[in-house]
Amino acid sequence: MSFRVYARRVRDHDLPFGRRCRALRDAVGCYCPLGFHGTWSYLSTAGDLRNDETALLHALEKLEGSRTVWLQEVASFADRRRVDKTRHHRTPRQAEVRYLLGWRWPGPDGKQAMLGEVGRLWATHRRSPFPDVPAGTKGDLVELDTWLAGCVSTYLANDGDLDQGRQNVITKCLPKLRRYVAQLGYPWSFPEAFAYFRLLLKMTELIHNDKAQQGGG
Incomplete structure (x- = not known):
């Protein structure tokens, strides 16, 4: 069933x-810009979703508001692509596609939602020991981990503020x-390293898209 059907049920x-x-969980299954768990975690800041009707409806409004902004962005992208194709520009810019489909929360609550999700993921990441990695990659991976963990x-x-130097580090890394x-991730020989x-990649992309959403890159 569709997002709108689940919203009506809520x-x-x-x-x-x-x-x-x-029904709200099913709606999140249809639209989860931070991933299912991240999106549900942010909506849960509205209150006790399992027992409080006001919190439930407020969470749905947050989700609908973000989805509306995202659908507007998709429509604008489609309009730009139609114009580009008339100019024989057949391939969209990879950066624009990554942003449109990437980890972020479109809409006015974006900064709060993305900051909360980075914090949630960071709490897990900082407790995790550095994993076993393929021979020959450890130096690069340690360096990436060190630089990007510092940015996070x-x-x-x-x-949620980040100076230009650290933004440049993220863009480079x-x-x-x-x-x-x-x-x-392929071949599946180092699952702990992949996870x-x-x-780390999700946190970094959230920060990168947060700064872009604020007009910072």
């Missing part, structure tokens, strides 16, 4: 409250980190 006072809460820590310590995560660096 608002349906004739349904048992438990079904309405499950600074971003959180400064409530992201392509290399993406390549390493892809290599670690470790995929988490």
